[in-house]
Amino acid sequence: MDVGDTSLSAVAAAIAEPARARMLCCLMDGHARTSTELAAVAEVTPSTASVHLARLKEQRLVNVLAQGKHRYYSLAGGSVATALEALMVVAGGSRERFVPRTPSRLRAARTCYDHLAGAVAVLLHDRFKERGWLEDSPAGDGDYDLTESGAKEIESLGIDVAATQALRRRFACSCVDWSERRPHLAGALGAALLNLALKRKWVVRDLDSRALSVTRIGVREMSTRFGVEL
Numbered sequence: 001m002d003v004g005d006t007s008l009s010a011v012a013a014a015i016a017e018p019a020r021a022r023m024l025c026c027l028m029d030g031h032a033r034t035s036t037e038l039a040a041v042a043e044v045t046p047s048t049a050s051v052h053l054a055r056l057k058e059q060r061l062v063n064v065l066a067q068g069k070h071r072y073y074s075l076a077g078g079s080v081a082t083a084l085e086a087l088m089v090v091a092g093g094s095r096e097r098f099v100p101r102t103p104s105r106l107r108a109a110r111t112c113y114d115h116l117a118g119a120v121a122v123l124l125h126d127r128f129k130e131r132g133w134l135e136d137s138p139a140g141d142g143d144y145d146l147t148e149s150g151a152k153e154i155e156s157l158g159i160d161v162a163a164t165q166a167l168r169r170r171f172a173c174s175c176v177d178w179s180e181r182r183p184h185l186a187g188a189l190g191a192a193l194l195n196l197a198l199k200r201k202w203v204v205r206d207l208d209s210r211a212l213s214v215t216r217i218g219v220r221e222m223s224t225r226f227g228v229e230l
Contacts, residue, residue: 014059015087019044020052023073024061025088028081029111029210032065032072078169081113082186088178107179109203109212115175115190116197120214122180123228124193131227134172134185144172146189157225159192 015021019042026041027033033041039049053073056062061080065072075081109118116124128134133150137143146154151161165171167188175186185193197203202218205211214222214230222228 011059011061014055014061015084017052017055018042019048020056023049023052023056024075024080024084027062027073027075028084028113030074030113032074034070034072038073075113078113078115078186078191082173082175085112085117085178086176089176089181092178092181105206105211105213106209109214110210111194111205111212112175112178112184112186112210114194115184115186116194116203116212117175117177117179117184117210118212119180120203120212120222120228120230121184122177122182123230124222124226125174125183125185127226127228128185142174143170143187144174144185144189146172154189157193157196159189159196164188164192 015024022042023038026038035049035053036046038053039046042049042052044052053062053064056073057064060076062073063076065074107118109116109120111117112121115121125134128150131149131153132147133153134144135147137145146161154161165188170187172185172189173187174183175190176182177184184190194203197218198205200217200221201215202221203212203214206213219230222230
């Protein structure tokens with residue numbers, strides 16, 4: 001084994017334990033949680049949860065922030081969320097005909113760490129491609145380039161394209177959607193679009209869930225701006 005093989009197997013082993021997997025999936029909504037909250041999610045004792053979280057931190061799957069008496073855990077970044085979403089697709093197994101079994105509210109719209117996921121996100125991704133706003137990167141690595149017309153449309157929404165491109169992360173890339181088994185838009189651009197949708201009340205968050213509700217305003221705006229009918 002080379003160093004890459006060893007690191008991969010260590011990360012895979014950290015995710016493989018069911019309690020740790022439940023913790024990671026819980027953190028995919030982008031919110032930080034305490035070890036006590038994650039212990040309840042994983043259905044383990046607080047002391048066991050601490051051991052699990054130490055393992056996840058060791059493998060750089062979670063970050064921890066100490067604030068007062070509490071320690072808050074969050075995913076270590078969007079790449080971890082993307083990897084988890086992809087593993088959910090693999091875990092679903094192969095079927096002759098895919099039939100989603102995701103709860104309807106999560107399937108319609110939800111967060112995937114810091115970007116939009118679910119049926120709505122897949123529709124938006126497809127429409128951006130159909131309209132020629134996004135094109136596949138020549139590298140063939142799942143990244144997208146924003147076309148000239150796409151940049152104009154995104155700027156018209158109030159998103160600063162240059163500032164978004166300057167962030168130290170992938171600008172735009174595909175992420176296979178867990179419930180739809182088709183790509184949605186991730187990366188800095190995907191995060192910017194989710195922030196815009198939340199700010200303009202196109203979608204609203206559930207109190208303690210990854211689910212998002214598309215508002216009447218959101219239905220109207222997505223139809224008018226993107227031609228997406230919900």
